Amino acid sequence: MPFANSAPKTAELLKDAELTVYPGAPHGLFGAHEQEFNTDLLAFARA
Known part of the structure; x- marks a missing residue:
């Protein structure tokens, strides 16, 4: 699956x-x- 087709939709x-x-x-x-x-990643985990 191309990144442009999957990543934004998954995050949404x-x-x-x-x-x-x-x-x-x-x-x-x-x-x-x-x-x-x-x-x-550490910043995200600490949030």
């Missing part, structure tokens, strides 16, 4: 969902994208 259907897009990031979120993702 799930209560309290938050869709964050990392432009240019690979599927595995390595390197700098990994650090950004971890920071965002």
Whole structure:
């Protein structure tokens, strides 16, 4: 399923969902994208 067809709709259907897009990031979120993702994930979990 293409991201554009699934991610926004999934975030819309799930209560309290938050869709964050990392432009240019690979599927595995390595390197700098990994650090950004971890920071965002911890902030979300603490909220």
